Amino acid sequence: MASISKTVLFVSMLLTILFAFHFKDGESIFFVVPKVTVYVTNNLTNYVQLGVHCKDKNNDIGFQSLHFAESYTFTFRPAYMSYRSLYFCGFSFNNEFHRFDIYVQKRDQTKCEHECHWQIKESGPCKINDGSTECFPWNPNVVEDRQLGHTLNV
Incomplete structure (x- = not known):
């Protein structure tokens, strides 16, 4: 009976130590997904x-207000294996307001492994990657009607 108690105690202590090292400083040391830095640059004419x-x-x-050629940056660690990371931004200029999903893990993970560079133009955001440019339209304007429980495109 004493040997079972010592074995259980040893295994539980070992698991506790492994678990503590696994989440050292609030981050897992196993299966570490690299951090991504997103750069959003004002390229408005x-x-x-x-x-x-x-x-x-x-x-x-x-919120940040950017002059021409200035950048807004943030860094995060995408979700591991779930492809659920989503960052979205609101953009305001010339009395207009637009939205865009600036980082969609499923779309951006392979092309933005460590850095994601965007230039914001009047027509929409453009992703710069290895010398190529891919431009996107703004997200549709969506208004939620809380009383009716649905969303409307406006």
Whole structure:
């Protein structure tokens, strides 16, 4: 009976130590997904000032006002194996407001392994990757009607 108790105690202590090392400093030391830094650069013509506000479901990165050629940056660690990381931004300029999903893990993970570079133009954001440029339209404007429980494109 004493040997079973010592074995159980030893195994539980070993598991506790392994678990503590696994989540050292709040991050797993196993299966570490590299951090991604997103760069959003104001490329609006006529030196228009750009307001940028980015966030994900749980983290509000904050608002910044950018002059021409200035960048807004943030760094995060994408989800491991679930492809669920999503960061979205609101953009304001010339009395207009637009939205865009600036990092969609399923779309961006292979092309933005460590860095994701975006240039914001009047027509929409353009991703710069290895000398090539891929431009996207703004997200449709969506208004949620809370009383009716559905969303409307406006």
